[in-house]
Amino acid sequence: MMVPEGILCSKSHEYLLENADGSYTVGLTDYAVEQLGDIVFIELPEIGTNFSKGEVFATVESVKAASEIYMPVSGKITEVNEKLVETPEILNESPFEDGWLIKVEAQDAQADSGDLLEYEDYKEEIE
Secondary structure, eight states: OOOOTTOEEOTTSEEEEEOTTSOEEEEEOHHHHHHHOSEEEEEOOOTTOEEOTTOEEEEEEESSOEEEEEOSSOEEEEEEOHHHHHOTTHHHHOTTTTOOOEEEEESOHHHHGGGOEEHHHHHHHHO
């Protein structure tokens, strides 16, 4: 599985990736998806909703457990991955490419991302 360059990860297993247009893609890391097992349901927020860093913005349910997903940065939801609502197992197959959760217009990504880890550091932290 290809891990996108420049990806940042939270200790609660969300990732943040800056897009070319200055927005950010948020999703769950491959590790989180592995831990959850087969994903059967995802609840995503409405477009236009504002969330603060650390706030729960989505819920994912697997055959094993339900998990809350936290915002890695404060901002406004600009896009949600509707395909996941119909076909949640995409998240198991492709957490970084097709299984992203939301796109967000961050208020201050620089300030908010101070506690996020680069992917290599994140992998070390969880091992």
